[in-house]
Amino acid sequence: DAGVIQSPRHEVTEMGQEVTLRCKPISGHNSLFWYRQTMMRGLELLIYFNNNVPIDDSGMPEDRFSAKMPNASFSTLKIQPSEPRDSAVYFCASSAGPNTEAFFGQGTRLTVV
């Protein structure tokens, strides 16, 4: 398996623009997680899905953030409108279920100018 695949790897956008980050989990995994990593706040869980259903989105910072998982092989994290403080590395991870290890993608480095 190719592992968790995220795209793009790098994204630079202007403040106010919409940004969409994409993730393809490992085939067969039924849990998917979006994390954000910054120097100030470390690794934060934004949202996670189980069987394509959002289970906990309490980590989503604001209404500007939204995530979807239309099927078992694809998820998106959207920021609209983007702000400079959203600049971070966003990781997607997947796991085979509760109490199993999560496998991480390479991340998307987002810069909002």
Added chain:
Amino acid sequence: AQSVTQPDIHITVSEGASLELRCNYSYGATPYLFWYVQSPGQGLQLLLKYFSGDTLVQGIKGFEAEFKRSQSSFNLRKPSVHWSDAAEYFCAVGTTNDYKLSFGAGTTVTVRA
């Protein structure tokens, strides 16, 4: 809710010396414990995990960790570090009731020649 504390923000060790990274968790029942490593610009890679059984767990790259219930700790060790071990290390805890992992703030390891 579970939580993880990594008391050391940064550790510097000489190549060939031993390394120990501390991790303390807070959770009322038996936790599931993980150590991940992140090299610069990369995603998180699983080093090892503890679910049950033998409290001394062997992982990849020559790492091991010991679960001590009485101390609520899961410290990571390596007898002899290599320059390639320079990275950031994260301890994480999962539970029987939840899908998500809670991560510590991370410990950055610098290896000097």
